[in-house]
Amino acid sequence: GAGVSQSPRYKVAKRGQDVALRCDPISGHVSLFWYQQALGQGPEFLTYFQNEAQLDKSGLPSDRFFAERPEGSVSTLKIQRTQQEDSAVYLCASSLATGRELFFGSGTQLSVL
Amino acid sequence: DQQVKQNSPSLSVQEGRISILNCDYTNSMFDYFLWYKKYPAxxxxxxxSISSIKDKNEDGRFTVFLNKSAKHLSLHIVPSQPGDSAVYFCAASxxxxxxxxxxxxxxxxxxxx
Structure with a gap:
């Protein structure tokens, strides 16, 4: 596609519910990143894939967060047993190669009630 | 611990004048810096972007300056236009x-x- 596509655009979840956020990167982009952006803050790194390999998951805040990219293209970020502090915009970004500029999707705004 | 800091949450400038946005970093290992622009939603x-081997990079109305000794970079927009109104993030890696x-x-x- 022309850009990074994320779905859903908005997600409202009840506390304790599991959610899955989808990211479709730019075709041919090897690297894929997930970022979390809280209100009034900059994006904070969650995890990074190179093709299907998850090379860095040091930013995932707890074991309730899980990301996968099984075929090296589409990625899913899953949050289990959501809590109110998980409310944020989740941004996906891809890049052609490691270290190059990131191209971001519009994000998924998650609200946990 | 915030490794990249933008100490000015907001800036107002008259159309046609120069906008200067500042960014400081603490990690001396950073050698690649980027500016991102974000519109609502x-x-x-x-x-x-700029790498640490340079101290200036220019692209049209946008110029980024890097002062490695001060661990400081700035983005200059000349002349500023109403369409430039947005949130600007600096990033480092x-x-x-x-x-x-x-x-x-x-x-x-x-x-x-």
Whole structure:
């Protein structure tokens, strides 16, 4: 596609519910990143894939967060047993190669009630 | 611990004048820096980058300056236009391990017609 596509655009979840956020990167982009952006803050790194390999998951805040990219293209970020502090915009970004500029999707705004 | 800092949450500038956005970093290992622009309800879009081997990079109305000794970079927009009104984030990484970009908290620029 022309850009990074994320779905859903908005997600409202009840506390304790599991959610899955989808990211479709730019075709041919090897690297894929997930970022979390809280209100009034900059994006904070969650995890990074190179093709299907998850090379860095040091930013995932707890074991309730899980990301996968099984075929090296589409990625899913899953949050289990959501809590109110998980409310944020989740941004996906891809890049052609490691270290190059990131191209971001519009994000998924998650609200946990 | 915030490794990239943008100490000015907001900035207002008259149309046609220069906008100067500032960014400081603490990690001396950072050697690749980027500026992103973000409109409401959209993901950040890449604007301009600079590597540490340079002290200036220019692209049209946008120029980024890097002062490595001060661990400081700035983005100059000349002349400023109303369409430049957005939130600007600076980001930094270590090039050869560039799987993690660190973002500042953003500066909201308003260009007054």
């Amino acid at each position: 959209e993901g950040p879009t890449f604007l301009i 270590v090039w050869n391990t560039g799987n993690q970009f660190y973002f500042g908290t953003g500066t909201s620029l308003t260009v007054i017609p």
